[in-house]
Amino acid sequence: MKHTALLLPLTLLLFSCGSKPQQEGIDSTSIIPVKVMPLARQGGALSITASGQFTTDDEVNLSFKTNGIINNILVKEGDPVHTGQLLATLNLTEIDAQVQQAQLGFEKAQRDYQRTLNLHKDSVATLEQLQNSKTALDIAKQQLSTVQFNRSYSAIRATQDGYVLRKLANAGQFVNAGASVLQINGARNAHWLLRIGVSDKEWAEVKAGDKATVETTSLPGETLPATVVRKSEGVDAQSGTFMIDVQLQGPKPAAIATGMFGRCRITSGNTSGNGAWSIPYEALLDGNGSTGYVFITNDNKTAQRIPVTIAGMEKDQVLISQGMEQARALIISGSAYLKDQSSIRIIQ
Structure with missing residues (x-):
């Protein structure tokens, strides 16, 4: 009986210990x-959306070859132009004087050379004197060609059929050689582009030839087909983005102009993996x-x-x-x- 009494509490204790893990299960x-x-x-296709401005691939800034005072500007912003059309002129008083001076110098060099040549034939002038006279004639001829060339570029002519985008100077203003006076493009014949800025990740995903669609508020409800034609190889300093040119397919819509904003969606198949x-x-x-x-x-x-x-x-x-x-x-x-x-x- 004593053994039975001792075993009973031990059994209850073991039973209690054995049931504890069940009570500590996950709540x-x-x-x-x-x-x-x-x-x-x-x-493998990603869709990239970005905004940008419409432009053409042949915008050009026109300038004079020489310094001078603008005599006249014959066009206004928005005017159509054709190849070879006279757009602006300089006051030619100074450049004409330079041409005349070079012309007189060339004529004198010709006379000096001819005189030295005759003296050399009579054994009065040396061969060295004849050669020096010929060199002076050649130099005078090149100087005349230079000023004549500069005079021809004292007028600005259109380099292509297009439109005047900006007039950057006015008549009576003094301009330095190479300073932009007019900006034109070849919008009549050129391909129109939407130039957009994207992140470095998006730039890496896009490749030339990717298809795109373009929308603009000037053409509500219309979607224009386009193709990626160019990627910049460096970041744009002003925007901090990489530039991508998306070219519109087909003829230019009448409601698009340079500088107008548009929204582009590129479908890229150049994803990693x-x-x-x-x-x-x-x-x-x-x-x-x-x-x-x-x-x-x-x-x-x-x-x-x-x-x-x-x-x-x-x-x-x-x-x-x-x-x-x-x-x-x-x-x-x-x-x-x-x-x-x-x-x-x-x-x-």
Whole structure:
């Protein structure tokens, strides 16, 4: 009887110890219900949207070859011009005097050479004197050619059919050689471009030949087909972005002018890897420029917080280019209550 009495409390103690792990099981209230979506990469196309200004690929600033006072400017901003048309002239008083001076110097050099040549034939002048006289004649001839050339560029003529974009000086104003007086383009024949600024990430994704569409407020409801034709090889100092030229296809629309703003959407197939993931906006956390975080799960029991690289934006989706290579499912609901390694329960 004594042995039985001692065994009973021991049995109860062992039973109590054995049942403790069951009481210390996972609290069901710490499991967070979430919704998930399976992950699949798109077929390698990214959509990049940016704004810019319309321009042409042949804008040119016209100037005089020499210093002087502007005598007349024969066109106004917006005027059409044709190749060879006289656009502006300088006061020629000074340049004509220089031409006359060079002409007189050349004529004197000719007389001196002829006199020395005759004296050399009579053995009065030496060969060295004849050669020096010939050199002086050649120098005078080149000086005359120079001032005649400068005089011909004391007038500005149109280099192509197009339009006057800007008038940068006025009649009566003194201008230095090479100072811009007029800016024209070849809009009658040229290809129109939308010049846009993009980030370094977007610049890397775009390549020449990518298709694009262009919209502008001057053509409401219209979408213009375009193609990427050029990428800058350096950052623009003023905007801090990389410039991309998108060329409109087909004839120039009447409602587009240089400097007008437009919006472009480029479809790029130059993404790294095999494409991008398209995820809902609400699944992205702490987005900052091209980086952010998402919660994923590979076992449907535990949430993992991982960094991702943002490649672009669409109407209601975010495009992710890197970070989810090993993920099976993305958590799209309940992220606000999650931490890394939180226990989850999948709900429909």
